[in-house]
Amino acid sequence: LDFFPAGCLEGLKVGVYEHSSVARDILGEVIEKLGAEVVRLGRSDHFIPVDTEAIRPEDVTLARDWSQEFKLDCIVSADGDGDRPLVSDEHGQWLRGDVAGILCAHYLGASHVATPVSCNSAVEKSGWFNQVDRTRIGSPFVIEAMDKAIASGAQNVVGYEANGGFLTATDIEIEGRVLTALPTRDAVIVPLAILMLAKAFTSSVSALLEQLPQRFTSSDRLKAFPTELSRQKLQPLISTDLHQNNRSAEAILGSVFGSVVSVDSTDGVRITFKNNEVVHLRPSGNAPELRCYNEADTEERALEMNRVCLEILESWRQ
Secondary structure (H helix, E strand, O other): OOOOOOOOOOEEEEEEEEEOOOOHHHHHHHHHOOEEEEEEEEEEOOOOOOOOOOOOOOHHHHHHHHHHHHHHHHHHHHEOOOOOEEEOOOOOOOOHHHHHHHHHHHHHOOEEEEEOOOOOOOHOOOOOEEEEEOOOOOOOHHHHHHHHHHOOOOOOOOEEEOOEEEEEOOOOOEEEEEOEEEEEEEEOOEEEEEEEHHHOOOHHHHHHHHHOOOOOOEEEOOOOOOOOHHHHHHHHHHOOOHHHHHHHHHHHHHHOOOOOEEEOOOOOEEEEEEOEEEEEEEOOOOOOOEEEEEEOOOHHHHHHHHHHHHHHHHHHOO
16 A cells, blocks of 8 residues: 555446455455445355466356446456456456566566466567566466576566466565565555556556557366376477477477477477467376467467367377
């Protein structure tokens, strides 16, 4: 509350999807104290499994219906333990966590960003940041990259994950107000920063999204997929011969996605094609699952790529 100007959210109407999150009260209180009208929604005394990376169809429907019913500027929420945010636009369309992270970092004036290799490449394409470091998936790796950035003399260092968790490694100062560093996931700063950015541009949240390079992601997983089998299938793509890695990737996916220009093995195998589409395959670190992440220029194409990839990966069981 000391970082944001008094009354800075006046004129906004914000829904807070409370469900069973431990952050439900503080989210509403902070947004209300900053001047917005708060509509509290969906409070539950029973646990509701809200996952910020795999949003339930019913939560998609609820957000859309609430936005129409209450004429909201956005809806905010968090996962059960309150460290990963959910933010929607004025239509009740949930933002993906890595896109919300880009907008939050931009509002905070970040110069150095650390984010996992699986996150949306709009962070580089935006041109908003001096340096973007890609890491393995998981907050410990993001924190490690932020620490290295600080050691090298970087300032205004932040990080975020695909689940929306946002971290600040250095103090951030805007117009004489200081946001103290919090190098652990913060679910409150993200919706506040996005709302402030929208006000600064006198725009809606959806209009903010249009300012970003149009890159869309989709992800899913194959369950009960042995980790050893995943590693066996991906091994030919992570040799020391980079050209051979490209050829191996093309042998698997080239017939549907075209020529391969690079294979990144930072965490799993991230394949970039000549048309700038991305397929990222990664064995789960804590379950017998094979995860697939895709990125393309349209949401429809990203979803279609994910569907096709899962069909191909399913054949690996045979």
